[in-house]
Amino acid sequence: MTMCRSTQVTDHKCIVIKLGGSMLEGLNESFFDNFKKMQEAGYTIIIVHGGGPAINKALANANVETTTKNGIRVTSSEAIEIVQKTLIGKVNPALTHQLNGAGIQAIGLSGYDGNLLTCSFLNKKEYGFVGNIEEVNTTLLKTVLSAGIIPVVSCFGATVDGTPLNINGDTVASKIALAMAADSLLLVTDTPGIKIADVIQNHVYPEQIEKWIDSGDIYGGMIPKVQAAIACLNEGIPSVQIVSDQLAGTTIQRKEVIA
Numbered sequence: 139m140t141m142c143r144s145t146q147v148t149d150h151k152c153i154v155i156k157l158g159g160s161m162l163e164g165l166n167e168s169f170f171d172n173f174k175k176m177q178e179a180g181y182t183i184i185i186v187h188g189g190g191p192a193i194n195k196a197l198a199n200a201n202v203e204t205t206t207k208n209g210i211r212v213t214s215s216e217a218i219e220i221v222q223k224t225l226i227g228k229v230n231p232a233l234t235h236q237l238n239g240a241g242i243q244a245i246g247l248s249g250y251d252g253n254l255l256t257c258s259f260l261n262k263k264e265y266g267f268v269g270n271i272e273e274v275n276t277t278l279l280k281t282v283l284s285a286g287i288i289p290v291v292s293c294f295g296a297t298v299d300g301t302p303l304n305i306n307g308d309t310v311a312s313k314i315a316l317a318m319a320a321d322s323l324l325l326v327t328d329t330p331g332i333k334i335a336d337v338i339q340n341h342v343y344p345e346q347i348e349k350w351i352d353s354g355d356i357y358g359g360m361i362p363k364v365q366a367a368i369a370c371l372n373e374g375i376p377s378v379q380i381v382s383d384q385l386a387g388t389t390i391q392r393k394e395v396i397a
């Protein structure tokens with residue numbers, strides 16, 4: 139695997155930033171300034187986005203009901219078409235347009251483009267048309283990055299034969315961070331980090347997270363985030379942050395790093 143941390147593309151550090159659907163609508167110029175500052179500080183940036191609220195709206199308009207299991211949408215054959223139209227047709231171009239308008243060169247990509255995200259079914263019986271990422275086309279991402287352009291990746295993939303598959307955005311971000319051996323993963327959402335009994339936790343480690351999932355203190359859409367974080371920490375990405383649009387929140391690190 140070629141890596142971002144020691145890539146020939148640049149000597150830059152690589153950061154994967156996932157923008158949750160929950161915070162996409164409130165984005166403004168000052169938020170995008172953060173990206174410019176990161177670029178000036180020598181980071182190459184890959185953006186992954188979700189779109190949960192936009193998908194919920196589109197499904198409701200079409201009278202298609204879905205459920206979620208552990209933060210993952212069970213996606214029927216009816217739902218997958220709507221998810222595809224929403225993520226690739228609406229959310230991705232809107233965000234890419236906003237970035238370009240803010241003076242940040244960006245190009246929209248889905249898992250179909252250049253076979254960026256090749257998937258198998260996660261578990262067709264349990265989740266329907268939901269993807270498990272088998273391969274990330276890192277060469278494509280590096281080509282885009284080396285042109286000084288930010289890839290804006292929608293969380294939508296396909297099987298080798300082109301069957302469309304829905305993927306949770308946090309999972310896509312962690313898989314891309316791992317495939318690129320990124321230096322850091324930032325999950326931006328509508329809450330300034332992990333809250334336990336209403337208190338934001340500034341620093342946490344994986345063992346605590348597992349207990350909080352079991353106790354129900356971490357639930358719903360926070361579950362794929364913390365699972366994405368743990369997957370990255372286990373494979374050597376030094377830290378993962380879950381933050382609000384103020385970029386403040388929770389840092390998740392291995393216990394020995396915190397101690």
Ligand SMILES: Nc1ncnc2c1ncn2[C@@H]1O[C@H](COP(=O)(O)OP(=O)(O)O)[C@@H](O)[C@H]1O
Pocket residue numbers: 157158159160161188189190191307326327328329331332333334355356357358359360361
């Ligand atoms: N312990 C927790 N701390 C903070 N938020 C939590 C926690 N457990 C569950 N959540 C929920 O997770 C949500 C964020 O996940 P989600 O709505 O999927 O966001 P996004 O669209 O950004 O991916 C929060 O708004 C909150 O409702």
Ligand SMILES: CC(=O)N[C@@H](CCC(=O)OP(=O)(O)O)C(=O)O
Pocket residue numbers: 157158159160187188189190191193209210211221268293304305306307308359
């Ligand atoms: C399989 C699965 O759960 N896909 C997600 C994709 C969008 C997403 O992840 O959006 P957020 O980042 O806003 O949560 C969904 O259908 O909602």
